[in-house]
Amino acid sequence: xxxxxxxxxxxxxxxxxxxxxxxxxxxxxxxxxxxxxxxxxxxxxxxxxxxxxxxxxxxxxxxxxxxxxxxxxxxxxxxxxxxxxxxxxxxxxxxxxxxxxxxxxxxxxxxxxxxxxxxxxxxxxxxxxxxxxxxxxxxxxxxxxxxxxxxxxxxxxxxxxxxxxxxxxxxxxxxxxxxxxxxxxxxxxxxxxxxxxxxxxxxxxxxxxxxxxxxxxxxxxxxxxxxxxxxxxxxxxxxxxxxxxxxxxxxxxxxxxxxxxxxxxxxxxxxxxxxxxxxxxxxxxxxxxxxxxxxxxxx
Amino acid sequence: xxxxxxxxxxxxxxxxxxxxxxxxxxxxxxxxxxxxxxxxxxxxxxxxxxxxxxxxxxxxxxxxxxxxxxxxxxxxxxxxxxxxxxxxxxxxxxxxxxxxxxxxxxxxxxxxxxxxxxxxxxxxxxxxxxxxxxxxxxxxxxxxxxxxxxxxxxxxxxxxxxxxxxxxxxxxxxxxxxxxxxxxxxxxxxxxxxxxxxxxxxxxxxxxxxxxxxxxxxxxxxxxxxxxxxxxxxxxxxxxxxxxxxxxxxxxxxxxxxxxxxxxxxxxxxxxxxxxxxxxxxxxxxxxxxxxxx
Numbered sequence: 001x002x003x004x005x006x007x008x009x010x011x012x013x014x015x016x017x018x019x020x021x022x023x024x025x026x027x028x029x030x031x032x033x034x035x036x037x038x039x040x041x042x043x044x045x046x047x048x049x050x051x052x053x054x055x056x057x058x059x060x061x062x063x064x065x066x067x068x069x070x071x072x073x074x075x076x077x078x079x080x081x082x083x084x085x086x087x088x089x090x091x092x093x094x095x096x097x098x099x100x101x102x103x104x105x106x107x108x109x110x111x112x113x114x115x116x117x118x119x120x121x122x123x124x125x126x127x128x129x130x131x132x133x134x135x136x137x138x139x140x141x142x143x144x145x146x147x148x149x150x151x152x153x154x155x156x157x158x159x160x161x162x163x164x165x166x167x168x169x170x171x172x173x174x175x176x177x178x179x180x181x182x183x184x185x186x187x188x189x190x191x192x193x194x195x196x197x198x199x200x201x202x203x204x205x206x207x208x209x210x211x212x213x214x215x216x217x218x219x220x221x222x223x224x225x226x227x228x229x230x231x232x233x234x235x236x237x238x239x240x241x242x243x244x245x246x247x248x249x250x251x252x253x254x255x256x257x258x259x260x261x262x263x264x265x266x267x268x269x270x271x272x273x274x275x276x277x278x279x280x281x282x283x284x285x286x287x288x289x290x291x292x293x294x295x296x297x298x299x
Numbered sequence: 300x301x302x303x304x305x306x307x308x309x310x311x312x313x314x315x316x317x318x319x320x321x322x323x324x325x326x327x328x329x330x331x332x333x334x335x336x337x338x339x340x341x342x343x344x345x346x347x348x349x350x351x352x353x354x355x356x357x358x359x360x361x362x363x364x365x366x367x368x369x370x371x372x373x374x375x376x377x378x379x380x381x382x383x384x385x386x387x388x389x390x391x392x393x394x395x396x397x398x399x400x401x402x403x404x405x406x407x408x409x410x411x412x413x414x415x416x417x418x419x420x421x422x423x424x425x426x427x428x429x430x431x432x433x434x435x436x437x438x439x440x441x442x443x444x445x446x447x448x449x450x451x452x453x454x455x456x457x458x459x460x461x462x463x464x465x466x467x468x469x470x471x472x473x474x475x476x477x478x479x480x481x482x483x484x485x486x487x488x489x490x491x492x493x494x495x496x497x498x499x500x501x502x503x504x505x506x507x508x509x510x511x512x513x514x515x516x517x518x519x520x521x522x523x524x525x526x527x528x529x530x531x532x533x534x535x536x537x538x539x540x541x542x543x544x545x546x547x548x549x550x551x552x553x554x555x556x557x558x559x560x561x562x563x564x565x566x567x568x569x570x571x572x573x574x575x576x577x578x579x580x581x582x583x584x585x586x587x588x589x590x591x592x593x
Contacts, residue, residue, distance in 0.1 A: 156512065159509070159512055177543060179543070180544075180565070180581060180582050182573075182579070182581070183567075183573075183577075183578075183579065183580045183581075191329040191348055191349055191400070192348065192349030192350060192383070192400045192401055194508060194549075194551035194553055194560035194562065195508065195509065195562075196510070196562070196564055197332075198567075198580055199510060200564075200565055200567075200580075200582055201510075202510055202511065202513060202514045202542055202544065202546075202564075202565060203514075203542035203543040203544040203565060203582060204513040204514050204517055204541070204542060205517065205541060205543070206517065212516075213485075213516065213517075223512075223513070223516070224513060225512040225513050225516075227509070228509045229507070229508065229509045229512070231506045231507075231508065231558075231560065232508055232509045232560075235553065235556070235560075238398075238555065239398050239553070239555050239556075241388060242383075242384050242385060242388050242392075242395070242397055242398035243383050243384070243385050243388075243398055243400070244385035244387070244388065
């Protein structure tokens with residue numbers, strides 16, 4: 001999104017602006033155009049918007065401008081969709097103008113589409129007093145996938161920290177989050193255990209370009225820490241074992257990964273998270289999307 | 300004399316067999332999940348678990364979209380605990396002391412069907428009835444319900460059995476008054492400080508369970524206070540964790556280690572049965588305000 005602010009001083013001396021008054025009226029427009037594009041909320045769609053808003057300052061403030069109006073309009077044409085002007089109501093010069101034009105284009109991943117946008121404000125007396133325009137190409141920019149790399153960090157052991165790397169574009173600074181793909185399976189659970197019977201992801205979000213709250217490589221995010229902590233692993237290997245849980249018990253969690261555009265989360269990846277507890281000695285192997293672009297590791 | 304010894308051994312063996320049979324029967328009786336049945340103006344929950352009140356209230360919370368936190372009392376007597384050692388494990392580890400579990404079992408309660416699952420009053424009435432029924436059921440512990448906010452409640456254990464089998468009031472761990480300087484900290488640092496302060500003050504070790512690391516490390520939390528209850532600090536921390544889901548806490552007392560496990564998990568809402576016949580759940584989103592159909 002880009003903010004384009006225009007401060008234009010116009011000295012209007014038309015007699016119709018000062019009926020019965022001795023001085024001229026001065027009008028200073030303060031209008032802005034906002035625009036943006038991102039993935040739509042359903043399927044492969046691109047959402048674009050163009051917005052014009054603002055008002056005009058009138059000096060002196062008691063200047064009478066009977067009959068004078070300002071009207072905002074926005075143009076938002078993405079590959080032929082939305083090739084018309086969306087206009088707001090005509091309002092008094094100092095009144096707030098706000099026009100928002102949303103368009104949705106069904107798109108094919110990897111294809112670029114022309115996008116033309118424009119915003120203007122027309123004064124009934126002075127003509128066009130604000131006018132900005134632009135054009136660019138837009139395309140679906142959802143990540144096409146991600147790889148997962150198991151790493152080590154002694155402070156987190158025996159949980160295994162993973163670093164993920166998004167594919168399909170440049171995504172640093174954007175947000176991703178995990179959502180539940182359904183109740184997980186916990187073969188290490190016994191009745192009365194202090195561990196979840198149906199484990200699910202916690203709904204954490206990460207900023208792409210950071211790992212462990214520090215700047216990282218392009219498109220990386222993390223850690224996504226997977227597995228039992230030391231207390232739970234010990235409980236499984238001692239109390240659980242004494243209640244019939246076998247070494248090698250496997251737990252599964254279903255993780256949907258979603259990418260954030262302003263206003264919408266889009267899912268781009270499904271990850272099966274698995275971790276296997278073994279004893280003695282008490283150890284754990286965790287996997288993130290082992291069958292796909294991920295791997296397994298221990299910490 | 301020799302005959303007497305043989306008889307004692309035989310009786311002991313018979314007793315052990317019976318005890319093992321009872322344990323096995325107890326384990327076999329546990330339900331995988333509690334069930335809620337609706338019948339006009341009332342609903343009935345059926346549970347069978349070492350902690351049947353926890354199992355029952357989890358099912359009820361998921362059924363209606365409520366958030367229920369749960370706090371174990373500190374069980375210690377033989378009247379509230381049971382030897383839950385697996386026979387095969389016992390045979391392979393004959394010198395081990397085995398393992399204990401809370402001695403709960405079957406429980407059911409019929410409560411007024413909430414006129415609307417969005418009503419916090421109806422939720423409180425239903426949960427009060429379930430807890431009253433539980434406290435009269437003979438299962439371990441006695442509990443109280445307190446309303447935290449909206450449709451969020453805490454169920455706290457306040458009585459256990461002593462070594463003579465009599466009810467004994469016990470302080471709730473999260474009623475412990477603590478002091479933590481009110482500051483903004485990383486979630487993990489804040490939570491570790493909270494657990495350490497609570498453990499030191501209550502003289503009971505409290506540790507946290509799994510699956511919280513990402514959430515804690517990626518959150519910033521402003522919490523603390525001078526002479527405040529641990530529950531109020533915990534509630535503040537949980538409310539600030541950066542999750543899309545509503546979170547609840549469960550405080551388990553582990554009889555073998557003598558520690559409390561404090562877990563923070565997404566509150567769940569029931570989606571009925573899955574394709575394999577198992578119950579299907581989804582985490583309750585923070586912006587979910589609509590009643591959950593049932």
